[in-house]
Amino acid sequence: MVKIKNIELGEFPLLLAPMEDVSDPPFRAVCKANGADLMYTEFISSEGLIRDAAKSIQKLDIFEYERPIGIQLFGSDIETMRNCGEIATKAGPDLIDINYGCPVKQVACRGAGAALLQDIPKMVLMTKAVVESTHLPVTVKTRLGWDDTTKNIEDVAERLQDIGIEALTIHGRTRVQMYKGDADWRLIAKVRENPRIRIPIFGNGDIDSPEKALEYKNRYGVDGIMIGRASIGYPWIFNEIKHFMETGEHLAPPTIQDRIDVCKKHLDFSIRWKGNHVGIVEMRRHYSNYFKGISHFKEFRMRLVTSMDYEEILGILNEVSIFYGEEELLVKTKKAK
Known part of the structure; x- marks a missing residue:
């Protein structure tokens, strides 16, 4: 110990x-x-x-x-x-x-x-x-x-x-x-x-x-x-x-939904601790890191770092979930064929 x-x-x-x-x-x-x-x-x-x-x-x-x-x-x-x-x-x-x-x-x-x-x-x-x-x-x-x-x-x-x-x-x-x-x-x-x-x-x-x-x-x-x-x-x-x-074994890597869920928790705490304006602005530095290595994320990131509206940010993150969920399903379908 x-x-x-x-x-x-x-x-x-x-x-x-x-x-x-x-x-x-x-x-x-x-x-x-x-x-x-x-x-x-x-x-x-x-x-x-x-x-x-x-x-x-x-x-x-x-x-x-x-x-x-x-x-x-x-x-x-x-x-x-x-x-x-x-x-x-x-x-x-x-x-x-x-x-x-x-x-x-x-x-x-x-x-x-x-x-x-x-x-x-x-x-x-x-x-x-x-x-x-x-x-x-x-x-x-x-x-x-x-x-x-x-x-x-x-x-x-x-x-x-x-x-x-x-x-x-x-x-x-x-x-x-x-x-x-x-x-x-x-x-x-x-x-x-x-x-x-x-x-x-x-x-x-x-x-x-x-x-x-x-x-x-x-x-x-x-x-x-x-x-x-x-x-x-x-x-x-x-x-x-x-x-x-x-x-000696690896945990499964976080899914897109895992990344989104943690990102939302981080955002919510940031706003509670720092207030709405500062909490949203200071969260901007984290979006790229949470979704690092994810293809085609640039457009979503640009929208996330320019929005000052909490509900709009949640909406963008939900779009991310839907987009990558459909992309993942498409990949699985192609593999099955």
């Missing part, structure tokens, strides 16, 4: 990665329903929380069905992060996570996210401050290092464990790599094999199929896997991985 302090996550948990502008409550709802064991909020700016910025405050929203769930924070100032640890604790999550892995310029150039990989003593002090600010478990997500000459994750893991973190997620790239090239899990495995390490080590990077998840579990010995980009528009990946690990 994998545990983060007293939080039980099962034998081999699958974690939903915190993704900016993606892993909000509506998206988390469909991922939880499809097998995610532990989820995180979008990463939240410590400066935004201190300023009471509306966008940052809204990201603190969590719901009972999501548990266990962590609030992820990022920042460059130690005392600000300490204060935000206290603020996040009051929002009632199960744990607090610190982001030392975000590679994007707007974050790293401000001394936050992956920038802390260039200043490990400051990373340690900041982590210690957050640990001291809360009674909740504190976890960290980071990368192998800043670049190929500073892959210091083995030392980082020991130092962060020593000041009190309860789990560590490692993305198998450096900051310089961004998301390019293949993730290298060999150093993640070395951290896991270190006899000094007693906390769970989760691997992250490039897991996009049940076969790869099982292969990496067996090859690198991690305690669980965090999945990010592969879950966008495809929340079924969590249950597909679990089923494959248990049985």
Whole structure:
């Protein structure tokens, strides 16, 4: 049983990665329903929380069905992060996570996210401050290092464990790599094999199929896997991985109707949480992902991303159901002949 302090996550948990502008409550709802064991909020700016910025405050929203769930924070100032640890604790999550892995310029150039990989003593002090600010478990997500000459994750893991973190997620790239090239899990495995390490080590990077998840579990010995980009528009990946690990067999892929049903649930939650206008507008980024690889979908997508009327959108999705249902029936008829 994998545990983060007293939080039980099962034998081999699958974690939903915190993704900016993606892993909000509506998206988390469909991922939880499809097998995610532990989820995180979008990463939240410590400066935004201190300023009471509306966008940052809204990201603190969590719901009972999501548990266990962590609030992820990022920042460059130690005392600000300490204060935000206290603020996040009051929002009632199960744990607090610190982001030392975000590679994007707007974050790293401000001394936050992956920038802390260039200043490990400051990373340690900041982590210690957050640990001291809360009674909740504190976890960290980071990368192998800043670049190929500073892959210091083995030392980082020991130092962060020593000041009190309860789990560590490692993305198998450096900051310089961004998301390019293949993730290298060999150093993640070395951290896991270190006899000094007693906390769970989760691997992250490039897991996009049940076969790869099982292969990496067996090859690198991690305690669980965090999945990010592969879950966008495809929340079924969590249950597909679990089923494959248990049985060695694949679940049937989602049908068009499955995709439509989940898309509708996502849309409904988006509107309930954000209001009609914002909920519909922000849902637009998801339509292409839900129907990725489906032939002749461009016309439907264009209509979905230009409509501002909820009932009209439902009508378009119903047209999608009818169109592809008839297309599927036609294919079956041709095969029968």
